[in-house]
Amino acid sequence: MSYGSLPDVMNTAANSLETMFLIQRARNNVKGWYFYSFSSEPFTVSAVATYIPLLLEQFARINGVSVDDHSVKCSTSHDKCVLGLFNNSVYIDTSSFALYTFSLSVLFQTLLVITVSGLVDVWKTVRFKRKILLFFGFIGSLSLVLLSQLRVDQYYLLPILCVVANSSYGVVNVVGNSLLPVFVSDLIKIDPVETATDPDALTSALSGCGASIGYCSALLVQIISVLLVRKSESHDNVQWAVLFVGLWWVTWQSPMAWLLQDVDPILADETLNHERDANSGFRWHYMKYGWSSLFKALKHASLLRDVVIFLISWFIISDSVTTINSTAILFSKTELKMSTLSLIVISILTMLNAIVGAYLIPRHVSSKFNWSAQSTLKYIICWASVIPLYGMLGFIFNNIGLKHPFEMYIMAVWYGISLGGLSAVSRSVFSLIIPKGNESTFFSLFSITDKGSSIVGPVLVGFLTDRTHNIRYSFYLLFALLMFSLPIINMLDVARGKHEAEELSRIERLIEDDSNDIS
Template sequence: MDRKLQRSWMMYDWANSAFATTIMAAVFPIFYNSVAANNLSEGTATSYYSFTQSVAVLIVATMAPVLGAIADYSGAKMKFLRFFAFMGMAGSVLLFTVNEGDYLLASILFILASVGFSGGNVFYDAFLPHVAKNEEMDRISTKAYAFGYIGGGILLAINLVMIMKYDWFGFPSSKEATQVAFVTVGIWWFIFSIPLFKNLKEKKVGDPTEKRDKSYIAIGFSRIGETFKTLKYYKQLLIFIIAFWMFSDGISTIIRMATFYGSTIGIGTNDLIAALLITQFVGIPCTLFFSKLAKWISAKKALTLALAVYVVIVILGYFMTSALHFYLLAVCVGTVQGGAQALSRSIFARMIPHNKHAEFFGFYGITSKFAAIIGPAVFGITAGLTGNSRLGILSLIVFFIIGIVLLQLVNIEKGEREAKALEDPREFVKVEVK
């Protein structure tokens, strides 16, 4: 495959990871609480922020499969990727306008940016089979995640220095420095997306002379209904989706709740932010290592190993008592987080039909997005019922164990054969892969 095209695709991970690190994980949650919602009680601010997250997730989870189906039919994945990416960039830059008490504006702009980020990722992921052959997918997917760790980590480090040492940069306070940090995310995202937008040319799938007698939206819903009906023929893919739903629940909850959990047991803000940076930069070589590991022992075994480490992380998290422990856990998470996510993406990409990349990655996106709702809910319910946040973190072990067990039932090679045999929609009703 074209190496330049692969590098261009991977650079988008470098570009949009700035949003994931600076806005989603590190800076915006603190800014929302201390600036945008400073006129609200702590409990109300927390509720509004949680609601903001849920709305953003729900919007993407609801629309992603339909948009994917439309994009596959129309050959417009790149158009959709551009649209959502520019939406995310604009939302990030406009966060500059949020001031004290502007919690509603902050929520709206964050939802806009989050929908752009997550919606764009559906179509970005769907291009993986376009830029990598089956035997290359593990390497290219993990390398892209490593690019994301580097890009997101570099800008996060710059922004944290700018916010904490705001006077060095001529800002009157950390608030103004934070507002400018949001602008840098949009600019960074735009600049490093240019190689992908410029170099990746999409070819329309299907008969170009075929006449369209329905709207794209109607076609999208129709194709989604068809996919639901025929999903039973993709037996290996279906098992993997369920397994992914389980362990992705655990991973996404750890990502979203780690700093919150750390703060409840007395870990300071500076230590929490420093640990996040550690996770980013440990993740760079470790994600690349998982690419090699997948080649040596198979992607499924490498993914299983990463999930087993997560089981250990959850257990150690239950016993954590100091900032040093939190740093050690940050190293452990950085070791496996990128590898687990990248290998999940490449395994899934192998087992989907060539003519429905965006549509199936829409389902993949739904799985991960709803996981972002259920995992934190289990964490919160467990902690609430027991009055102990440690039991909340320990409850996540169930997701990883079930995910590991189901993953062992997946035959990836058979899944590839199923996808290839069923690429023709007419074959759905008469072919069942042996």
């Protein structure tokens, strides 16, 4: 029996060790990506959805005055209070203080995400993206820690820290999501176990696993937060919960520092050259790339009628559904006098039912009734519109229409199902009408539309609350917006959209082939 020469054996062993190293690196990258989801998801589920709106309203109320007599300090005996800003030249409702802050934070988040995405698109390596994740994760968590230490008279600093934290999370979310296709491609190329796996199936599996890990992390943080705020309802207890979310974020993102590694040596060398260029003064040139990519995406989208129709409708739908959450939290606190502990339970119910809705509606409900993706989206909008419609009944009836705290628990289940269903089905519809090969460009536009829409709704609700000092009137606005989106969605023709997308892809390929022939 021949065992081959010694050099051949050594080469085989070396190749085997290198393969094992590459497989381990690919798997570590996936683990690191899971830590991104595990560390940051509690911020949006716990801090943004519950604690920050409550803190903003509480700080505003503590420093506020009676809406009827500005010389009387706001107290528990005054249901309607306003906060004086800019040396009392402007008075806003205490609920509006939270809503305006949220809109401002989304505005800055959108601008920052577009700008930073240019750097990420130019410097494509995992090493650079890891630095971005860790840096903005640290800034976001530090903002929460500082926020938790504020005194009640520092209400001007509170919205600033909220804006910084939410903007930082936006960058972390976009950069973290951009790593998934890179890791999927590397895993399939390196790991023999995954070689025969369909890339789309593996992407869906890893994405679903990461989402589940993030939801489990958020659920765990919410349960622990119950223990932190259960002793009393003072703002100090809510600040303890915010502190915990900040420490959770910075602690659990740490493993990414050694788990996330580069997958392409050539790209690593290019990034090193880019970094040298940036140190020579070209950094701003690269930051413009994100805006040029956005304009390119808008140019592509304008050529596709149904993409434009969908994005307009999605802007309205996303804005309405997101605003329902912040409005419901403030309504429960100010009108129904619900405790912070109760609102945390409502948040947990919403999250659990969002998971149920995201799984059941596209996989079982729509298939059982033979609904198209477009029809399913319309039915979910009708389902979600029941929430503001039910709140409007409170103007007519004394005992129903969100008059009692227990009704909010029912609405939390209802809202969670619609939220999960919308998230799953909207992406499915959009994916059907965009050109193949341009998914990243169009989904970046989808993401900006999704997040950017949240600027408008809270401002409108805040303006309405300032004029009426009754946040219940916002249900009229939210119901009208959801109803307005239905005829726009009805204008959508998925079959036509698919055909237009295929035609655009064909034309771009012909132009590219002609350019190659000329060169």
